[in-house]
Amino acid sequence: MKLAILGVAHVHAKGYAQICKQLGDVEVARVYDRDAEAARLVADVCDAQPTQDVSACLGPEIDAVLICSENIYHSTLVRLAAAAGKHILCEKPLATSAQEAKEMVAVCKEAGVQLQTAFPCRYHPTITRTREVLAEGVLGDILAVRASNHGQMPGGWFASQALAGGGAIMDHTVHVVDLLRYLLDDEFASVYALSAHRFHDIEVEDAGLLSLHMQKGVMVTLDPSWSRPASNPTWGDVTMEFVGTNGTLSVDVFAQVVEWYRTAVPTYQWAPYGADMDALMLADFIERVRAQQTVRVTGVDGLRATEVVMAAYASVASGTVQPVLQETL
Amino acid sequence: MLQVALVGAGTIGHVHAASLLHMGNANLAAVCDIRQETAAELAKEHSARAFADLQTLAEDPLWSAIDVVLVCIPTYLHEQTVTLAAKAGKHVFCEKPIALTADAAMRMIDVCADHGVKLGVGHVVRFFPEYVELKRKISAGAIGEIGTVRTFRGGGYPHAWEDWYGQEERSGGILVDLLIHDLDFIDALISPIVSLYTQRLAASVREHRDYALVIGRLQNGALLHMEATWAHVAGFRYGFEYAGSAGMLQFDSSKAPPITLFTRGQQGHQGVTVPESPLVKSPYRSELEAFLAAVETKGAPPVTGQDALRALRLSLAAKESANSGKPVEV
Structure with a gap:
């Protein structure tokens, strides 16, 4: 099976290249980016051909593509790949508008190609176990969830409105939104959101808070802020605490760490030993494409998460609670 | 030595009573609780006298010796007790929240001001x-x-x-x-x-x-x-x-x-x-010491009624x- 990586702007591109090299029976043949040097750096990791020409990545020998470009190019690259009949794994957020995401889903459906949104957290064993606990019903009815997806400010194009389509809210809303949709089998109904520029001199928001309501009545807050300082022992977090009628469940997806202190650096870091969820996601995507099965986390999942982001920005703009509008497919 | 009456011998009442044990400038003289055994028990530990409520204490000769009333009863009962204490010229330390409504809080602030007594509120955080x-x-x-x-x-x-x-x-x-x-x-x-x-x-x-x-x-x-x-x-x-x-x-x-x-x-x-x-x-203890110091020095309490109202x-x-x-x- 042959893959191409379309765009390497996203920090995950290099990691995906490394994982593919280790997976065996899959080969990354081409790596495209507008930036030749960036393409070469990732291509070198997986012994692929770097190119500045997308069409070179869409030849008949390529089975599927991994789209890791800046957010705003997702749509264009998905259309090109779909037109060429390639199955697609696209970085999150799927798109920077709900309309765009809807069209991407439609285009792939028409072309008969699979579109997966890269929500790797779904593959984490901690989330698998969380879903089991929730399904067992030991918590009773779920009433509320307090969640966070904090991070350090990623910099570069992530801080560019033109390339990312937004800041912390655009970057860090979709993971937890997707997890809660998956874990609670429910959709989001409304959101009240706040946004601010507080931590860095950048053009997009670096602080945000979302207070959400799900269709079955569960209340949720989510903190997507890029609020972690440079000395934070890790990049950030994904946490959720579920409050049920019979108990609570605390989930900290990246808590499996060894604390690492060094003489040379006046701080400490976390050395993670938890599952490599990116590897689990890529292996599953490749296996399902090969078996001609529907991918596990679809473009529709990416669309639904994008709709929540759009409602959050609408709330920020209006200062009011906004409904989460769901595109009909 | 400030003579203190405690109203409400529940969890926080016990905490304040324990703080008073360590203070050189205050003495717990009376404990009021409608649960008579509870009041008697805590009063005994402090060699204080037990009463069913503040009204009963107010009818006792001990009342004239009381300088400060600590109000540690459920919130909906704060106003009547604070009012009774203030009208008798006693300084009042009231647990948080001051009241259930802004109107009640304002009346409590006013009655304390009108009678020239301090009102402090227990925002202990x-x-x-x-x-x-x-x-x-x-x-x-x-x-x-x-x-x-x-x-x-x-x-x-x-x-x-x-x-x-x-x-x-x-x-x-x-x-x-x-x-x-x-x-x-x-x-x-x-x-x-x-x-x-x-x-x-x-x-x-x-x-x-x-x-x-x-x-x-x-x-x-x-x-x-x-x-x-x-x-x-x-x-x-x-x-x-x-x-x-x-x-x-x-x-x-x-x-x-x-x-x-x-x-x-x-x-x-x-x-x-x-x-x-x-x-x-x-x-x-720090909180109570600061309030009692304000009573002694006639300064402002560390957390005033206005603060609590806000x-x-x-x-x-x-x-x-x-x-x-x-x-x-x-």
Whole structure:
């Protein structure tokens, strides 16, 4: 099976290249980016051909593509790949508008190609176990969830409105939104959101808070802020605490760490030993494409998460609670 | 020596009584509680006299010797007791929240002012050493400009006399009784709170389960996230996270205790875990000392009735948002 990586702007591109090299029976043949040097750096990791020409990545020998470009190019690259009949794994957020995401889903459906949104957290064993606990019903009815997806400010194009389509809210809303949709089998109904520029001199928001309501009545807050300082022992977090009628469940997806202190650096870091969820996601995507099965986390999942982001920005703009509008497919 | 009367010998009443044991300038002279045995027991420990309520004490010759009344009874009873004490010229230290409505709080402030007595309110979080250190660090610019403030407070449902916490008309519910701690600290000592949006499980609907997630904005531009819970299985925790342009300050009370005692259970019973955080002086004692010092020096109490009214208004704003489903400007 042959893959191409379309765009390497996203920090995950290099990691995906490394994982593919280790997976065996899959080969990354081409790596495209507008930036030749960036393409070469990732291509070198997986012994692929770097190119500045997308069409070179869409030849008949390529089975599927991994789209890791800046957010705003997702749509264009998905259309090109779909037109060429390639199955697609696209970085999150799927798109920077709900309309765009809807069209991407439609285009792939028409072309008969699979579109997966890269929500790797779904593959984490901690989330698998969380879903089991929730399904067992030991918590009773779920009433509320307090969640966070904090991070350090990623910099570069992530801080560019033109390339990312937004800041912390655009970057860090979709993971937890997707997890809660998956874990609670429910959709989001409304959101009240706040946004601010507080931590860095950048053009997009670096602080945000979302207070959400799900269709079955569960209340949720989510903190997507890029609020972690440079000395934070890790990049950030994904946490959720579920409050049920019979108990609570605390989930900290990246808590499996060894604390690492060094003489040379006046701080400490976390050395993670938890599952490599990116590897689990890529292996599953490749296996399902090969078996001609529907991918596990679809473009529709990416669309639904994008709709929540759009409602959050609408709330920020209006200062009011906004409904989460769901595109009909 | 200030002579002190305690009204309400519940949990917090016992805490204040214990603080008085260590003070050289005050003496617990009377303990009032409608639970006669409870009152008698605590009074005995302090060689004080026990009374059923403040009215009964007011009819006793001891009344004329009382300088200060500590009001540690359920919130809905605050006003009548504070009014009785103030009209008799006694200084009043009242537990938080001052009252259930702004009108009641204003009447209490007025009656104390009219009779020339001090009114102090027990917003004790301001005296907790971890919050004192937090304030010191923030003031020193240790994290630069504050970007986000996160607080949490709560645990299991507080079971108390006549289950008064469970009745909105007696306790005000979690937003008025519990969240007020963090609202007061942030608003008074960090930056005024300018807007709030609340989602809450109503106590009336979910018996013995009250929970709120509140977000908002501070005058300095920071975003605010607050969690208050009486929906957890057991225990009590509180904590904060202040993230700023130059750093971050975090505290979690469940990780803080330097001493934890584990005892093995007997014959199949579960063991017991008791964490403790010993201090030279408890925040409750610091709080009471500061109030009594204000009485002695005729200065302003550390937390005034007006301060408590402001905090109450914030709780009521959070409640208004929960009820309306809309954000509220404060």
